[in-house]
Amino acid sequence: MPGTLVDDVELIDAGRGGGNPPPAGGDDDGDSSGSQQPIPRRAYFTALQLGLAAIVMFFMALASSYIVRKGLGVDWQSTPLPRVLWFNTAILLASSVTIVVARKKLEGGEREAFHSWWWVTTGLGLLFLAGQIIAWRQLAAAGMLLATNPSSSFFYLLTAAHGAHLVGGILALFYVAFRPWSRSRISQSTAAELTSIYWHFMDGLWIFLFALLTLGR
C-alpha cells in the first residue's frame, strides 16, 4: 500500500473537520420536515461572528462616507447633539451589565432571577430606543432635519441604522425569553449567550458611532 494512505490514517486522528461527535439533533428551526442534521453548538457562534463581521463592514462603509463627506467641507455644519444621547448611552451601557447578570443567574440555575434581569435588559433596550426618538424630535424641533445638511443627514442615518440593528437584538431578547426550549436544537443558555454577544456588540457599536458623531462633528 502506498505510504500516502498510511499518512492519511494519521491525519484522520488529527483531523480538524472531525472532532467530537456533535450533539443529537432536535427540531430544525421549528420545522420537522426538513433535512435534519445535528448542528454543532459552535456553528451558531461562527454564524454570529460572521454576521457581526458583515455588520462591521456595513457601518464602516457609512463611517468612512461620513469622514470623506465631512472632509469635502463645502457645506458641512456641525449638528448640535441633544444631551439626551448621554443618558441613552448610560442606559445602553447599563443594559450590557444587566444582561451579564442575567446570564450568570441562568448559569446558576436561578431561573426567576434570570427572567427578571433579562426583562430589565429588554426594558433598558426599549428605553434606549425611546431616548433616541426623543433625540430625533429635539433635533427636528431645532430645525435640523434629514436633508438640512450632511452632518444631520448622517446623524439620522447612523442612529437609525444602529436602532434597526438594536431592534433585532430586542427581538432576540424576546425570543430567548418566550421560546419553548425543551424541543430546541440549542439550549436556552446558548441562545442567551449568543444574544448577549450581539447585545454587547451593539453597545460597543453605539459607543463608536457616538464618538464619531461627537468628535467628528
Added chain:
Amino acid sequence: MVTHENGGGHGQHQPPSGFIRKYIFSIDHKVIGIQYLCLALFSVFLGMGLSALMRLHLAWPTTHWFFFAGGLMTPEQYLALVTMHGTIMIFMVLTTAPQSGFGNYFLPIQIGAADMAFPVLNMMSFWTTFVSLMVMVAAFFVAGGAPIGGWTSYPPLSALGEIAGPGQGGGETLWIIGLAIFCAASLMGALNFITTLIDLRAKGMTLGRLPLTCWTWLVTAILGLLAFGVLLAACILLLLDRIAGTSFFIPGGLVITDQVITWHKGGSPLLWQHLFWFFGHPEVYIAILPGMGVASHLLSTFSRKPVFGYRAMVGAVCGIGFLGFCVWGHHMFVSGMSPYSAFAFSILTMTIGVPSAIKTFNWLGTIWGGKIQFNCAMLFALGFVSLFVSGGLSGLFLAQPSLDLYLHDTYFVIAHFHLIMGVAAIFGMFAGMYFWFPKMFGKFLGEGIGKVHFWITFIGVYCIFMPMHFLGLAGHPRRYFDASAVTFLQKLQPVHVFITYAAFITIAAQFLFLFNVIWSLIAGKEAKEENPWHATTLEWSIPSPPPHDNFGGLEPVVYHGPYEFSVPGAADDYIPQHLAPNLVRKA
C-alpha cells in the same frame, strides 16, 4: 459504496410530502440549489435577449424593426438595455448560479454534511433573491422605463430622479431597492456557506482534503460577506439622495436638462465610486472564483491526475480573494485621483497576475501528461482556462494608468471583462452542468449535441469579443447609442456587423443547450452508476439523484485527499475520498 448506504441510518429523515414544501418553499439545499439554477437560467436568457437587441441595433442602427415603437430604438431604450443586461447578468447569473446554485447543491455533499448549517435561512436567501429579481425586472414596466445609468449607476445622474432622464425615475428607484434586497439575500447566503464549511465537515475532511470547488466557494462567500454590506450602505445613501433630499453624492451647481439644481449641494459623486468599486471589484471574483474551482476539479478528474500544486492553488485562491479588496481604485484611474494612489492601485492590480499565473500554470501542470478525456465537461473546463488567459492578459494593459487613460470606457474594457468575468465564468457553469447533471438528475446530458454546443460557443465568443479589443484600440467608446453618427467610427461599422452575426450564432447555440437539458431530462441516457466519471469526491459515493438527506442519515468518513488519481500501487486510477485505506485495491 462503502461507508454509507441509502436507508437504514438512525438519523435518516423522510422528505416532505407536500408539493409546496418539497419544491417551492423547500429547505433542502439540493432543491434550493436547483431553484437558484432555474432563476439563473431564466435570467441568462433574459440578459442574452437584451444583448441581442443591443447587437441588432449596433449593427444596423438606421434599419426599422417592427418590434420598436416607430421602428427605431431610442437612445434611452439602448441605455436601458445596457443597464439591465449588465445588472441581470452580473447579479442574477454570475453571482447566483456558480455560488448559490452549484455551491448550494454540492458544497454540503462534498464536505459530507446532510444540509447547510441553517436550512431555513437558506430558503429565505433564495426567496429574497427571487424578490430582488422581480423588483429589478419590474423596472421595465414603470413610467419612464428601466434605468439608464449602467450597472454601476454613477451619480449624480442616478441620484437626481426623473429630471436626469426617463429611466432615472421610478425605474432607477426600483433598481436600487432591488439591489439592496439582493445584498441582504447574498449576505444570508454567504453566512450560511461559511458556517457550513467551517463547522459541518465530516470526520476526516480536513482543510487540506477539501475539494478546490469548496475552497473557491468558501473564499467567494467570504468576499460576499465583506463586500455586500458596503454595497448595501451605498444603496441606502443613493436612495436617500433620491427620495429624502440629502446630498451625499450630489455636488452643488449642477445644470441638468437646462435646469439649475439648487436643492442639492456639496456631495461627491466619487464617494459613490469608491463605495461601489470597493464592492464591485470583489464582485468580479465572486463571479469567477467558483469557475476556477470547477475548472481545477474537472481538469484533474478528466486528466486522471492529481491537481498540480494543490496548496499553491488554495493559496492562489486566497491571494486573489485578499487582493480583490485592495484594487478598487483601478476602476477610477480617470477620476482625477492622485497619481500616487493610481500607482499603488496599479501595482496591487498587477500583483493579482501572480496568483492568476500560479493557477494557470498549475492547470497546465495538471493536464500535462495526463490521460485526457475530451468529454463536454472537460472541453468547457479547458475553454475556461483559455478564456481566463485571454481575458486576463488584457487586464494587465488596463491595470496601467497611462494605458487606461486611453482605453478607459472603450470597447477594449468591454472585451476584457466579458471574456474573463462573463464568458469564462459561464464556461465554468457549463462545465459544472455537464459534469454534475448525472448526479443531480440521474441522466446524462447529450454528449454529441453538447460538443456542437461547445465548439459554436467557444469559437463564437472569441469572434464576438476579440474584435472588440480592436474597436477599443481604435478609440471606439462604449455605451454609444449610434456609432455610425460619429465620423471617425464609421469605418468600424463592418466590425459591428461581424460581431452581431457572431453573437446571433452563439445565442442560437445556447438554445441547443436548453434543448439538451430538456431532452436529457426526459429521455437522456440513464446514469445508473453512482460514479460514472470515476471521480473521487463524496458526491459520487451516493445515489443519483442523492436521497433527501444526502447520506441516508449516516455520517461519511473521509480518508483521502480530493484528487488521488493514478496513485502508484493502487489497482484503480482513482481513490474515492471515503474509501477506507484497507479497502483500496492493490495493483
